[in-house]
Each structure stands twice: as C-alpha cells, then as structure tokens.
Amino acid sequence: VSGKTKIIFFIGRGRTGKSTNIRYHIAQLARKQKNFIALDADKTNPVLGQYIGGVGMPPSYEDEAIASWLSETILSAIPHGIHVLVDFGGGDTSLAYVVRFLPHIVGSIEQMGGAVVTCCALGTSVDDLSPFANLYNLGFRPTATAFLFNEAAAPTLHPSSFADIQAHSFYRRLTDEHAAVSLLIPALKVAQAVEARRLNFFDAKEGAQPDTQAPPLRLFEQLILGGWLANMEQVYQPVG
Incomplete structure (x- = not known):
C-alpha cells in the first residue's frame, strides 16, 4: 500500500488497545x-476528539447515518490524497452496516487509488478476533491487515x-496467505496519567500543560512515555 492514500479502520473489542x-x-x-x-x-464512547482537535463526527450515531457519512467523507478524501483514520467502537455494528450498505x-x-487497511486490536482472548472475523464473513476484504497484539493485555x-489466537483458523488463514501482518504493541505504563490529561502523546x-486541572506529566513519566513512543516507531517501521 506504499504510495497510496490509506483508509485505516481501527477495530477491536474494548480494552484491547484500539484507541x-x-x-x-x-x-x-x-x-x-x-x-x-x-x-x-x-x-458507544465517542471521546477521540477529547485528545485530538478537529476530529470528524457523524450527524447522528444511527448505523445508516454513520454509513452514509463515512462513505461520503472517505470517497471525497481520496482524490485529494487525504488519508483517513476511523475509530470504531468495541463490538460496534457500524462497519458491518457499511459493508452491507456498500458491499464493493x-x-x-x-x-480510486486508495487502500483499505484494517488494524485489528487484540488481547489474549480468542473472542477478540470476532469483530474482524464477522466482517470477513460478510465479504469484507481489506487491501491490507495488521493484527495488533496488546502487550498490556x-x-x-x-x-x-x-x-x-495464533492457533485459530481465521488468524492462521490470513497470516498463511500473507494477507495480514502481526505486531506486538508495547504496553504504555503511564497510560492512565496521559489519558487523565487529555493530551496527545508527543505534547x-x-x-x-493540559487543559484539565491536572499538572503536566512528571519528568519520569515523560521519560517512560518517550521510551514507549520510540518503541512504537520501531514496531511500526517495517509497515510504514
């Protein structure tokens, strides 16, 4: 998918590291x-905009409204070379509705010159595969897939x-066919401290200084976060 405009869907059950x-x-x-x-x-939990400004949100959270909004936004972005990242809720039915609404x-x-990338966040339960497996059974075939194993789980x-998970037939099928890569996502030891301040990781x-009443991260927390960011860049470096 190098050089293509990427449409990246982040899916996964709750507490698997998707957000x-x-x-x-x-x-x-x-x-x-x-x-x-x-x-x-x-x-179910639309809080992404609390961490990053300018996040787009649908006119309503009915599946049909989300599907129409997503498809229109995505197809309008591709001709302009605008990458699109989409956060779906844990166990959300919205993407399944999009797949049924627009099967192609x-x-x-x-x-149009774009590529659909699915990032499937996983814990240790085999049930964590279900959001992506259900979409796959509906005929959803992304251009590329990354299984994100959450070390914190x-x-x-x-x-x-x-x-x-690695023994499951669905996982083995996609990895054996080279339709997916697997990445081990390092645990962020100061995740709660960062989330409480509603800041992006680099800030x-x-x-x-966060907008909340909390003080900035302490120096040792900043160092831990810096190490995690360096590790994350190394993890994702092979896939761009």
Whole structure:
C-alpha cells in the first residue's frame, strides 16, 4: 500500500488497545505534517476528539447515518490524497452496516487509488478476533491487515500469551496467505496519567500543560512515555 492514500479502520473489542493505537497514529501524522483526517465512528464512547482537535463526527450515531457519512467523507478524501483514520467502537455494528450498505466499498476505494487497511486490536482472548472475523464473513476484504497484539493485555508476557489466537483458523488463514501482518504493541505504563490529561502523546512527552486541572506529566513519566513512543516507531517501521 506504499504510495497510496490509506483508509485505516481501527477495530477491536474494548480494552484491547484500539484507541491507544489510533491516537498514536494521529499524533505521528500530525507531527510529520501529513495530509489526513480522523473520524470518530465509536457510537458507544465517542471521546477521540477529547485528545485530538478537529476530529470528524457523524450527524447522528444511527448505523445508516454513520454509513452514509463515512462513505461520503472517505470517497471525497481520496482524490485529494487525504488519508483517513476511523475509530470504531468495541463490538460496534457500524462497519458491518457499511459493508452491507456498500458491499464493493473496498474495490471502489482501490479503483480510486486508495487502500483499505484494517488494524485489528487484540488481547489474549480468542473472542477478540470476532469483530474482524464477522466482517470477513460478510465479504469484507481489506487491501491490507495488521493484527495488533496488546502487550498490556498479557499480565506476564510469554510466547504462549497469544497462543489461542495464533492457533485459530481465521488468524492462521490470513497470516498463511500473507494477507495480514502481526505486531506486538508495547504496553504504555503511564497510560492512565496521559489519558487523565487529555493530551496527545508527543505534547504529553514534552511536558505540555493540559487543559484539565491536572499538572503536566512528571519528568519520569515523560521519560517512560518517550521510551514507549520510540518503541512504537520501531514496531511500526517495517509497515510504514
């Protein structure tokens, strides 16, 4: 998908690190002055805009309204080379509605020169595969897929921590066919401190003063966050 306008869908059940990953990518794109928009299609917990300004939101959180808004926004962005990042809620039905509403949406995006990338956040439960597996069964075939294994979901990280998922036929099918890559996302030890301040990661690392009543991150927290950001960049470097 190198050189293409990317439409990136972040999906996953609750507490699998989905929101952390999309916030990281938004902060990185903004830092690198890339041309992009971020959309919050999480109808159960639409809080992305509290961390990043300018987040697009649907006129209402009915599935049909979300589907119409998403398709129109995405198809309008591609001719201008604007990357689109979309946050879907845990267990959300909105993307499934889009797939039913526009079954050829991936093909349409690809014909326009874009690429659909699905980032599926995973914990240690095999059920974490279900949001993506359900979409796949509806005929959804993204241009590229990344399985994001959340280190924070494994109390003691061990090679067997994600064994149930890695043994599942759906996961094995996509990885065996080279239709997906797997990435281990490092745990952010100061996640709660950053979230409480409603700052993007790079501002928090620099000790920015939050709009909330909380003080800036303490120096050691800034150092931990800086190390995590460096690790995240290394994790994502092979896939761009």
